[in-house]
Amino acid sequence: MHNRIMITGAGSGLGREIALRWAREGWRLALADVNESGLRETLDLARAAGGEGFVQRCDVRDYSQLTALAQACTEQFGGIDVVVNNAGVASGGFFAELSLEDWDWQIAVNLMGVVKGCKAFLPLLERSKGRIINVASMAALMQGPGMSNYNVAKAGVLALSESLLVELRQVEVAVHVVCPSFFQTNLLDSFRGPNPAMKAQVGKLLEGSPINAADIADYIHRQVAAGEFLIMPHEAGRQAWELKRQAPERLYQEMAEMAVKMRAKAVSR
Numbered sequence: 001m002h003n004r005i006m007i008t009g010a011g012s013g014l015g016r017e018i019a020l021r022w023a024r025e026g027w028r029l030a031l032a033d034v035n036e037s038g039l040r041e042t043l044d045l046a047r048a049a050g051g052e053g054f055v056q057r058c059d060v061r062d063y064s065q066l067t068a069l070a071q072a073c074t075e076q077f078g079g080i081d082v083v084v085n086n087a088g089v090a091s092g093g094f095f096a097e098l099s100l101e102d103w104d105w106q107i108a109v110n111l112m113g114v115v116k117g118c119k120a121f122l123p124l125l126e127r128s129k130g131r132i133i134n135v136a137s138m139a140a141l142m143q144g145p146g147m148s149n150y151n152v153a154k155a156g157v158l159a160l161s162e163s164l165l166v167e168l169r170q171v172e173v174a175v176h177v178v179c180p181s182f183f184q185t186n187l188l189d190s191f192r193g194p195n196p197a198m199k200a201q202v203g204k205l206l207e208g209s210p211i212n213a214a215d216i217a218d219y220i221h222r223q224v225a226a227g228e229f230l231i232m233p234h235e236a237g238r239q240a241w242e243l244k245r246q247a248p249e250r251l252y253q254e255m256a257e258m259a260v261k262m263r264a265k266a267v268s269r
Protein backbone atom coordinates (compact mmCIF):
# COMPACT_ATOMS: atom_id res chain seq x y z
CA MET A 1 0.00 0.00 0.00
CA HIS A 2 1.36 3.41 -0.99
CA ASN A 3 0.92 5.87 1.89
CA ARG A 4 4.25 7.58 2.61
CA ILE A 5 4.98 11.06 1.20
CA MET A 6 7.95 13.43 1.54
CA ILE A 7 7.47 17.15 0.82
CA THR A 8 10.14 19.86 0.69
CA GLY A 9 9.12 23.44 1.48
CA ALA A 10 6.35 21.99 3.66
CA GLY A 11 6.52 24.80 6.23
CA SER A 12 4.39 27.21 4.21
CA GLY A 13 2.18 27.84 1.20
CA LEU A 14 1.69 25.10 -1.36
CA GLY A 15 3.92 22.58 0.43
CA ARG A 16 1.77 22.87 3.54
CA GLU A 17 -1.46 22.47 1.56
CA ILE A 18 -0.11 19.41 -0.26
CA ALA A 19 0.72 17.93 3.17
CA LEU A 20 -2.83 18.60 4.39
CA ARG A 21 -4.43 17.20 1.23
CA TRP A 22 -2.54 13.91 1.52
CA ALA A 23 -3.03 13.90 5.34
CA ARG A 24 -6.78 13.84 4.74
CA GLU A 25 -6.23 10.47 3.01
CA GLY A 26 -4.43 9.22 6.14
CA TRP A 27 -0.90 9.32 4.68
CA ARG A 28 2.34 9.34 6.66
CA LEU A 29 4.25 12.57 6.03
CA ALA A 30 7.94 13.46 6.04
CA LEU A 31 7.94 17.25 6.11
CA ALA A 32 11.10 19.20 5.26
CA ASP A 33 11.92 22.90 5.15
CA VAL A 34 14.43 25.46 6.43
CA ASN A 35 11.54 27.06 8.34
CA GLU A 36 11.27 24.87 11.44
CA SER A 37 8.41 26.70 13.17
CA GLY A 38 6.40 26.53 9.95
CA LEU A 39 7.11 22.82 9.75
CA ARG A 40 5.84 22.21 13.28
CA GLU A 41 2.64 24.12 12.49
CA THR A 42 2.13 22.05 9.33
CA LEU A 43 2.56 18.81 11.27
CA ASP A 44 0.01 19.93 13.90
CA LEU A 45 -2.47 20.81 11.16
CA ALA A 46 -1.75 17.55 9.33
CA ARG A 47 -2.40 15.51 12.47
CA ALA A 48 -5.71 17.29 12.94
CA ALA A 49 -6.53 16.45 9.31
CA GLY A 50 -5.85 12.73 9.77
CA GLY A 51 -2.16 12.34 8.90
CA GLU A 52 0.91 11.38 10.93
CA GLY A 53 4.64 11.79 10.47
CA PHE A 54 7.76 13.74 11.30
CA VAL A 55 9.51 17.00 10.44
CA GLN A 56 13.14 17.52 9.55
CA ARG A 57 15.12 20.67 8.84
CA CYS A 58 16.51 20.36 5.34
CA ASP A 59 18.07 22.94 3.05
CA VAL A 60 17.57 21.60 -0.48
CA ARG A 61 20.83 23.25 -1.60
CA ASP A 62 22.76 20.76 0.53
CA TYR A 63 22.77 17.24 -0.91
CA SER A 64 23.92 15.69 2.37
CA GLN A 65 20.80 17.07 4.10
CA LEU A 66 18.61 15.44 1.45
CA THR A 67 20.33 12.06 1.76
CA ALA A 68 19.95 12.38 5.57
CA LEU A 69 16.24 13.01 5.00
CA ALA A 70 15.99 9.92 2.77
CA GLN A 71 17.72 7.97 5.54
CA ALA A 72 15.19 9.29 8.09
CA CYS A 73 12.34 8.16 5.81
CA THR A 74 13.86 4.68 5.70
CA GLU A 75 14.24 4.57 9.49
CA GLN A 76 10.80 6.01 10.33
CA PHE A 77 8.63 4.68 7.49
CA GLY A 78 10.71 1.85 5.96
CA GLY A 79 10.86 3.83 2.66
CA ILE A 80 8.90 6.43 0.68
CA ASP A 81 6.22 6.30 -2.02
CA VAL A 82 5.83 9.92 -3.17
CA VAL A 83 8.49 12.65 -3.25
CA VAL A 84 7.34 16.24 -3.75
CA ASN A 85 10.14 18.65 -4.66
CA ASN A 86 8.30 21.87 -3.86
CA ALA A 87 10.73 24.16 -1.97
CA GLY A 88 11.40 27.34 -3.90
CA VAL A 89 12.17 31.05 -3.77
CA ALA A 90 11.07 34.11 -5.76
CA SER A 91 13.15 36.47 -7.78
CA GLY A 92 12.74 39.25 -10.26
CA GLY A 93 14.64 41.87 -12.17
CA PHE A 94 15.56 42.62 -15.76
CA PHE A 95 18.42 40.58 -17.19
CA ALA A 96 20.67 43.64 -17.53
CA GLU A 97 20.41 44.29 -13.78
CA LEU A 98 20.37 40.78 -12.33
CA SER A 99 23.75 39.90 -10.83
CA LEU A 100 25.48 36.57 -11.32
CA GLU A 101 24.94 36.01 -7.58
CA ASP A 102 21.18 36.38 -8.16
CA TRP A 103 21.52 33.69 -10.83
CA ASP A 104 23.57 31.33 -8.68
CA TRP A 105 21.15 31.59 -5.75
CA GLN A 106 18.05 31.05 -7.90
CA ILE A 107 19.52 28.05 -9.75
CA ALA A 108 20.88 26.55 -6.50
CA VAL A 109 17.46 26.50 -4.82
CA ASN A 110 14.85 26.24 -7.56
CA LEU A 111 16.69 23.97 -9.99
CA MET A 112 19.53 22.15 -8.25
CA GLY A 113 17.34 21.68 -5.14
CA VAL A 114 14.99 19.60 -7.30
CA VAL A 115 17.83 17.72 -9.05
CA LYS A 116 19.28 16.84 -5.63
CA GLY A 117 15.89 15.82 -4.23
CA CYS A 118 15.30 13.45 -7.15
CA LYS A 119 18.79 11.99 -6.88
CA ALA A 120 18.73 11.48 -3.11
CA PHE A 121 15.34 9.72 -3.17
CA LEU A 122 15.57 7.73 -6.39
CA PRO A 123 16.90 4.53 -4.74
CA LEU A 124 13.94 4.53 -2.33
CA LEU A 125 11.45 5.25 -5.13
CA GLU A 126 12.83 2.44 -7.28
CA ARG A 127 12.19 0.08 -4.40
CA SER A 128 8.63 1.26 -3.76
CA LYS A 129 7.73 1.84 -7.46
CA GLY A 130 6.76 5.30 -6.29
CA ARG A 131 6.34 8.72 -7.87
CA ILE A 132 8.00 12.09 -8.11
CA ILE A 133 6.00 15.34 -8.14
CA ASN A 134 8.17 18.33 -9.09
CA VAL A 135 6.76 21.81 -8.55
CA ALA A 136 7.83 24.05 -11.44
CA SER A 137 5.70 27.01 -12.57
CA MET A 138 3.95 28.38 -15.67
CA ALA A 139 7.25 30.28 -15.95
CA ALA A 140 8.69 27.00 -17.19
CA LEU A 141 6.39 27.13 -20.21
CA MET A 142 5.97 30.87 -20.80
CA GLN A 143 8.85 33.15 -20.04
CA GLY A 144 7.43 36.39 -18.65
CA PRO A 145 9.61 39.52 -18.53
CA GLY A 146 11.69 40.58 -15.54
CA MET A 147 12.31 37.10 -14.16
CA SER A 148 14.79 35.39 -16.47
CA ASN A 149 16.64 33.55 -13.69
CA TYR A 150 13.36 32.18 -12.27
CA ASN A 151 12.19 31.24 -15.80
CA VAL A 152 15.39 29.35 -16.52
CA ALA A 153 15.35 27.50 -13.17
CA LYS A 154 11.72 26.43 -13.66
CA ALA A 155 12.26 25.47 -17.33
CA GLY A 156 15.10 23.32 -16.01
CA VAL A 157 12.71 21.62 -13.58
CA LEU A 158 10.36 20.88 -16.48
CA ALA A 159 13.22 19.51 -18.63
CA LEU A 160 14.43 17.38 -15.72
CA SER A 161 10.91 16.05 -15.17
CA GLU A 162 10.49 15.17 -18.86
CA SER A 163 13.88 13.45 -18.83
CA LEU A 164 12.93 11.43 -15.77
CA LEU A 165 9.47 10.64 -17.15
CA VAL A 166 11.03 8.72 -20.01
CA GLU A 167 14.06 7.32 -18.18
CA LEU A 168 12.23 6.05 -15.13
CA ARG A 169 9.34 4.36 -16.89
CA GLN A 170 11.43 1.20 -17.12
CA VAL A 171 11.87 1.12 -13.33
CA GLU A 172 8.19 1.98 -12.78
CA VAL A 173 8.74 5.32 -11.07
CA ALA A 174 6.06 7.80 -12.19
CA VAL A 175 6.79 11.49 -12.70
CA HIS A 176 4.58 14.60 -12.63
CA VAL A 177 5.39 18.28 -12.98
CA VAL A 178 3.20 21.08 -11.63
CA CYS A 179 3.05 24.43 -13.44
CA PRO A 180 0.88 26.91 -11.53
CA SER A 181 0.48 30.57 -12.43
CA PHE A 182 0.83 33.09 -9.59
CA PHE A 183 -1.13 32.45 -6.36
CA GLN A 184 -1.05 33.92 -2.85
CA THR A 185 1.49 32.37 -0.42
CA ASN A 186 4.49 33.62 1.54
CA LEU A 187 6.67 33.34 -1.59
CA LEU A 188 7.29 37.09 -1.67
CA ASP A 189 9.17 36.86 1.67
CA SER A 190 11.97 35.07 -0.16
CA PHE A 191 12.11 37.60 -3.02
CA ARG A 192 15.56 38.60 -4.14
CA GLY A 193 16.38 40.99 -6.98
CA PRO A 194 18.08 44.25 -7.89
CA ASN A 195 14.93 46.40 -8.02
CA PRO A 196 12.55 46.68 -5.01
CA ALA A 197 9.77 48.00 -7.29
CA MET A 198 9.73 44.62 -8.98
CA LYS A 199 8.92 42.96 -5.66
CA ALA A 200 5.76 45.08 -5.37
CA GLN A 201 4.77 44.08 -8.91
CA VAL A 202 5.20 40.38 -8.14
CA GLY A 203 3.14 40.91 -4.96
CA LYS A 204 0.24 42.24 -7.06
CA LEU A 205 0.41 39.21 -9.35
CA LEU A 206 0.27 36.81 -6.37
CA GLU A 207 -2.78 38.63 -4.97
CA GLY A 208 -4.62 38.43 -8.29
CA SER A 209 -5.04 34.66 -8.39
CA PRO A 210 -8.61 33.33 -8.55
CA ILE A 211 -7.51 30.13 -6.78
CA ASN A 212 -5.51 29.55 -3.59
CA ALA A 213 -2.85 27.07 -2.47
CA ALA A 214 -5.45 24.64 -1.07
CA ASP A 215 -7.30 24.60 -4.42
CA ILE A 216 -4.02 23.90 -6.18
CA ALA A 217 -3.12 21.05 -3.81
CA ASP A 218 -6.55 19.54 -4.42
CA TYR A 219 -6.11 19.87 -8.20
CA ILE A 220 -2.66 18.22 -7.98
CA HIS A 221 -4.12 15.36 -5.96
CA ARG A 222 -6.77 14.71 -8.62
CA GLN A 223 -4.41 15.02 -11.57
CA VAL A 224 -1.83 12.71 -9.99
CA ALA A 225 -4.57 10.13 -9.41
CA ALA A 226 -5.54 10.52 -13.08
CA GLY A 227 -1.91 9.88 -14.14
CA GLU A 228 -1.45 13.34 -15.71
CA PHE A 229 2.20 14.33 -16.28
CA LEU A 230 1.88 18.07 -16.93
CA ILE A 231 -0.34 19.62 -14.26
CA MET A 232 -1.52 23.20 -14.88
CA PRO A 233 -3.92 24.22 -12.08
CA HIS A 234 -4.91 27.66 -13.44
CA GLU A 235 -7.54 27.82 -16.18
CA ALA A 236 -5.93 31.01 -17.56
CA GLY A 237 -2.56 29.24 -17.56
CA ARG A 238 -3.95 26.35 -19.60
CA GLN A 239 -5.42 28.83 -22.11
CA ALA A 240 -2.19 30.82 -22.39
CA TRP A 241 -0.21 27.62 -22.97
CA GLU A 242 -2.63 26.68 -25.75
CA LEU A 243 -2.12 30.12 -27.32
CA LYS A 244 1.66 29.77 -27.14
CA ARG A 245 1.53 26.39 -28.86
CA GLN A 246 -0.69 27.71 -31.66
CA ALA A 247 0.75 31.19 -32.15
CA PRO A 248 3.97 31.72 -30.18
CA GLU A 249 4.67 35.06 -31.85
CA ARG A 250 1.44 36.52 -30.42
CA LEU A 251 2.47 35.51 -26.92
CA TYR A 252 5.98 36.94 -27.36
CA GLN A 253 4.40 40.22 -28.48
CA GLU A 254 2.15 40.30 -25.37
CA MET A 255 5.16 39.58 -23.15
CA ALA A 256 7.21 42.30 -24.86
CA GLU A 257 4.40 44.82 -24.24
CA MET A 258 4.27 43.69 -20.63
CA ALA A 259 8.05 44.25 -20.35
CA VAL A 260 7.62 47.88 -21.51
CA LYS A 261 4.91 48.46 -18.88
CA MET A 262 7.01 46.83 -16.15
CA ARG A 263 10.02 48.95 -17.05
CA ALA A 264 7.89 52.12 -16.91
CA LYS A 265 6.45 51.18 -13.50
CA ALA A 266 9.87 50.23 -12.12
CA VAL A 267 11.29 53.61 -13.19
CA SER A 268 8.34 55.74 -11.98
CA ARG A 269 8.52 54.51 -8.36
Ligand SMILES: NC(=O)c1ccc[n+]([C@@H]2O[C@H](COP(=O)([O-])OP(=O)(O)OC[C@H]3O[C@@H](n4cnc5c(N)ncnc54)[C@H](O)[C@@H]3O)[C@@H](O)[C@H]2O)c1
Pocket: 008, 009, 010, 011, 012, 013, 014, 015, 032, 033, 034, 035, 038, 058, 059, 060, 061, 086, 087, 088, 089, 109, 113, 135, 136, 137, 138, 179, 180, 181, 182, 183, 184, 185, 186, 187, 188, 189, 190, 206
Ligand atom coordinates in the same frame (compact mmCIF):
# COMPACT_ATOMS: atom_id res chain seq x y z
N1 LIG B 1 3.12 31.30 -5.24
C1 LIG B 1 3.19 31.34 -6.56
O1 LIG B 1 2.68 32.25 -7.20
C2 LIG B 1 3.88 30.23 -7.31
C3 LIG B 1 3.64 30.10 -8.69
C4 LIG B 1 4.26 29.08 -9.38
C5 LIG B 1 5.11 28.20 -8.73
N2 LIG B 1 5.33 28.36 -7.40
C6 LIG B 1 6.26 27.44 -6.74
O2 LIG B 1 5.60 26.78 -5.68
C7 LIG B 1 6.59 26.33 -4.75
C8 LIG B 1 6.13 26.64 -3.33
O3 LIG B 1 6.14 28.03 -3.16
P1 LIG B 1 5.01 28.82 -2.31
O4 LIG B 1 4.36 29.75 -3.27
O5 LIG B 1 4.22 27.89 -1.51
O6 LIG B 1 5.96 29.76 -1.40
P2 LIG B 1 6.22 29.79 0.19
O7 LIG B 1 7.33 30.79 0.37
O8 LIG B 1 4.96 30.04 0.92
O9 LIG B 1 6.75 28.33 0.49
C9 LIG B 1 8.02 27.89 0.05
C10 LIG B 1 8.71 27.14 1.17
O10 LIG B 1 10.01 26.70 0.68
C11 LIG B 1 10.94 26.87 1.73
N3 LIG B 1 12.30 27.00 1.22
C12 LIG B 1 12.86 28.05 0.59
N4 LIG B 1 14.15 27.81 0.32
C13 LIG B 1 14.41 26.56 0.81
C14 LIG B 1 15.56 25.74 0.84
N5 LIG B 1 16.74 26.17 0.34
N6 LIG B 1 15.47 24.51 1.40
C15 LIG B 1 14.30 24.09 1.93
N7 LIG B 1 13.19 24.82 1.95
C16 LIG B 1 13.24 26.05 1.39
C17 LIG B 1 10.50 28.15 2.44
O11 LIG B 1 11.03 28.20 3.78
C18 LIG B 1 8.97 28.02 2.40
O12 LIG B 1 8.47 27.40 3.57
C19 LIG B 1 7.91 27.00 -5.16
O13 LIG B 1 8.72 26.09 -5.86
C20 LIG B 1 7.46 28.11 -6.08
O14 LIG B 1 8.44 28.50 -7.01
C21 LIG B 1 4.73 29.34 -6.68
